[in-house]
Amino acid sequence: MKYFLYWGCSLEGTGANFLVSLNPVCEALGIEFEEIEDWNCCGASISYAGANDLAVKVLNARNLALAEAKANYDIVAPCSSCYIQMIKINHEIQEDPELLSQVNECLKEGNLAYKGGIKVRHIQDVLYNDIGIDAIKAKVVKPLKGLKVAGYVGCQSVRPFGEYDSVNKPVVQDRLIEALGAEAVPFPNKIKCCGSGIFLPEIDYCLELAKNILEDAVNHGGELISTVCPMCAMNLEMYQGRVNEKYGTDFDIPIVYLTQLMAVAFGMDLKKDAALHYNVIPPEGILKKAVG
């Protein structure tokens, strides 16, 4: 199965453990990725400060046009912010012919055009619907027995469209976690916002958001928190120390990408494939115990 992989600006940096674990896991499941040549940034959730709405749409339409020109594979955007930008703008362009012509007017300046024929998917969507739980289960050689995972869904991987999962009570990540043999603990705050892109500039306000999520995960018995968004991973992992400082808590819970868990369960190399040593709060101990 072939897809375009839209890297986004964080997958080689703060999201490196996501990218490193994504590739071998997908290969094992028969997914072939192709990069969109010369892709540009998607603008994430903060570009409105500098650009008007049409410019942001055009920014993303360029990627869509580049992809469409090459092949009609679906685009998979692992980062939730990139996913929401592209799928939202894609929907808007596809549903409004006037907007489409306006966008194309701008794309013409760069000798590009977008017909509206590409689909944008989330990695969870592809794993759950295209690959399927059974196929994933088949690849598990080291089931993560007894491991309690709090599956953090965040905001932008399901809202606002609920394309492949419920916006109020999402279950797809939990099913994927269970397919690996682990236990997905109940986690009501899994859809609460982590503060996203404005965490850093508004850190005073956003530490509370992080605290609520960490607290809820730990209170429900979560040993580690899984995530599918580099932004969420960053906010929950890197600022745990500051949360503890401000609120007198003692959180020390690893934040692991879903694909990292999958790599471990598939019996792959903990360093080369699962990139566990990239995690700042080390998950090796807990994971090694789970696989025995």
Added chain:
Amino acid sequence: MENKINYGPSFSEEVFQNVDFGEEIKMCMNCGVCAGSCPLREHMDYPPRQIFSLIRAGKREEVLSSKSIMLCTSCYTCEVRCPRSIPVIDVMHGLAHYALKKGYVPRKDTADFGREFWNQVYKIGRIDEKDLPRKVFFAGGVVNGIKATLNFMDIGLKLFLHHRMKLLPEKKIKGIASLRKMLDKAEKIGKGGTVT
């Protein structure tokens, strides 16, 4: 400088004409679900529905200088619950863009972050993750820059030691020239016209 309530349509019209998705606020019926859903509602000066009421009441200063429009994390919780299907996120972003364009600077740090972000996108077509924070820190001057850098150095160091920081600077994308042309055109024909 505060405005008295004036329900005359002048400010509303300004918003409808110039703010992206501005005309959507007509549909707000002030149910307050957005206010109840927002993760940062306690820190906003006016929750979304009140921003819409203020627009309709002609309270230009209060709206364009409010904290709220810059505090949106784009979590979409309000938008999925709005019974009038108002794209609240887009309206808040549109208002923020307009406010900045008009010279208001609510929440300077976030405004700086947003502006530096776009500048970088415009310059090289991608974001350089290690470079962006530096630019944002120093946007407030050298002293602020050094203070902030020292403040967050531990995080930077941890990321670096755990292979999560790209060492080499990000290169310009090949099609940067044509991207800029496209973006310039969009700025021109988009709502609100060219940046004043």
Added chain:
Amino acid sequence: MDQKTAIYICTGCGIGDAVDVEQLKENGTEDFSIDLIKDHSFLCGQEGLEVITKDIEEVGINTIIIAACSQRVNYDVFNFGGDKVVERVNLREQVAWSQVPGEEDTQMLAEDNLKIGCAKAKDTSVPEPFKAEEEYSKDILVVGGGLAGMTAALETAKAGYQAIIVEKEDRLGGFLGKMKKLVTMPYKELSDTGAADLIKSVEDNPKIKVFTSATVEKTTGAPGLYSVDIKANGNSLTERVGAIVQATGWVPYDANKLGHLGYGEFKDVITNVEMEEMAAAGKITRPSDGSPVKNALFIQCAGSRDPEHLPYCSSSCCLVSMKQATYLKEQDPETVNYILYKDIRTVGQSEDFYRKAQNDGNIFVRGTTTNVGESGGKLFVEADDELLGENVKIEELDLVVLAVGMVPASQPLEAPRIKAPADAEGADEEGMIEVAPDSGFFANSALNLEYRQGPELPTLKYGFPDSHFICFPYETRRTGIYTAGGIRRPMETAKAIDDAVGAAMKAVQCTEATAIGMAVHPRAGDMTYPEFNMKRCTQCKRCTEECPFGAINEDEKANPLPNPTRCRRCGICMGACPERIISFKNYSVGMIGNMIKAVNVPEEDEEKPRVICLVCENDAYPAIDMAGIKRMKWSPYVRFIPMRCLGSMNLVWIADALSRGIDGILLMGCRHGDDYQCHFVKGSELANTRLSKVSETLDRLALESDRVKFVEVGISDYEKIPEIIGEFMETIEEVGPNPYKGW
């Protein structure tokens, strides 16, 4: 009728396990001559029924007592023809399911129930339906030719019946005819009123007779037998009809009372009705100088939801203002409309029109108006803006529209005054007293009924005719007369159409049922009617005054003159009569008296108290059944006797019961008062009032007044039944056994 009585006891549904059937057969029929007693394990099944039908055929059984499940179920199964007497004895819900099986007290209860049933059957005759001497009419009179009236007439005609419309204006159409446009389903945009087409279809319909410039001068008679004198265009004529639909509509609230909102002071402050008329006539302009309207403001809830004016909401004014704002925008898209509201009430799908009004750019402000004034030739409105917490002044207004509410046409401007009866309080110097709203003398003239209780329909709240709105929406307190449309409650056109269809259906049903002697709601299908033994009447007129439906007139000799087709067969008159001259073929004072006497009262030393519980069949009896279905348990010392309405309770039963040694009498009836539930409107209240006279008697007999208690029970109160009974039994235990036992 020569009674040949058979008792059939069903032992299914747990009855056979709860009681000793053989003993029941013996003790339960003591003192009664029963021709046949059988039992069967599944009486309602085919085999069980065949046993009964065989006995009817071969032995000539004509009085059948079914001792099994509640009378509320299987009445279609245990139906052996209108010429048989069928009596139901409740051994299931009220014995087997609610008592401890096999106990002595349970057995005694079952035996008493059977004896009560036998006593009832003995005094029951096959009903002979009432048939008037005159010929019945099945035509329907519709008073009022507006939307509701015309729709009712059309529906009547469609059903195959003749309709007669009496309209007081010179043309049909009512308010619908005065509107410019309509907002109705699917509430996406304005639509044509359809008035012209509707009027034409009415006028062209061969089954509808139309009288315009006409009023009803006099209505005599009763359902099926109405004689209506109509004055139309100066001519007088009489029509005979079977039922009446009153669709006389509404008038706008008097805006002269809204001076605080500028009405009367400024020419450019008008009501929504005046706005509509102006729009329908052509262009909307400033009334003061005819100049164009650039800015308009609508004040919602003008004199509505206000204790000083109309306390209620008229449900359609929000939509109307949005409609009129749309007129202005259609006239000139640059118009700025402000809608100043308390709440926006666009119910159901009409919310879509609210969305449209918002999308069109109309400005909605939530607040309370504090001042309407003038400045520089234009108007301004000041209000307390609720959402922003500030005072707002909206200026440069060309037009201010007050959205006033709807008042029923029945509501008099001032309460009428009549000569006060001798014992009335509150009479003024001239001996006049204000008429109460629930009197037939209160409402504005429309029907002019020749009823002793007054010419118009009694009203309940705000001038709207009283109807038991939970159960019977179109009914009024006059049988055969149904209300529809704005006269019944404020409503918009879509609901008025629905209303009219319902009322027409009820009217037609009434004429058909009356023609064969059948009662209408709530005792639909009842073939009995009250019979008066005038020889012993003392002309006290209690029956005449207490009948909630005005069924009884007065003849020249001052005797009560019953009109059986006006009657709802509740028996309130029966309960009121001190001489006990009123009875039904299957329900009479004597019969209930005998049922009470059939109860076995144990001696004082046996320590088994006995309580008679008179139970209203409408809500309380079903509640008891439901408690039984839920297998709730209560004291075995209570004997339930169903009543058509607690209002039919005659005080002699209480005296009889107490003198026989019954320890207590519990009455369970529907809720009375402002939010009444009583299915016959006044029955429960009357029973309660009569009881106050009982406590005097009790004190004289040196009996505790605690022994008689009235409890309001609603159908959803079934969970409280054990508690209610338990509490009463505790009281009885406290006051001790009735000293008259064994006398």
